[in-house]
Amino acid sequence: LSLRPRCNSQTIPSTNPQVLKPAHGISLLECLLMDDGGCGNQQSVAWLDEGLRRISHLEFGIITQVDWCRETWGAQMTTHAVKLFSLHDESYAQTMPLIQFKAALLAWKDFLQSSPLPDRKVLIDI
Secondary structure: OEEOOOOOOOOOOOOOHHHHOHHHOOOHHHHHHHOOOOOOHHHHHHHHHHHHHHHHHHHOOOOOEEEEEOOOEEEEEEOOEEEEEEOOOOOOEEEEEHHHHHHHHHHHHHHHHOOOOOOOOOOEEO
């Protein structure tokens, strides 16, 4: 599984369910990570920290399940797996191992905190 962080002004039309289906090449993980709720990068970093805190609680057995959601996308986390889903239609869902999800959150946080460079490309393998 790879993430390709990118910045552009195009939006994914969330009202068109055909566009969102994973079979059409749209990663629900990418959708979740880029869903900043209109708040920008600094708030997104705090949101990622909260997600990582919840993952730590799962790893240490403090909790066995927790949700972590934003404006349009959510993640239902258990001790071993994460269900990524649309908050508007839960039939759009993907599941991934918790360890990969944690790696994605850490890598996305690093990407958001990095300095923007015009020719910089980042490929994150999780």
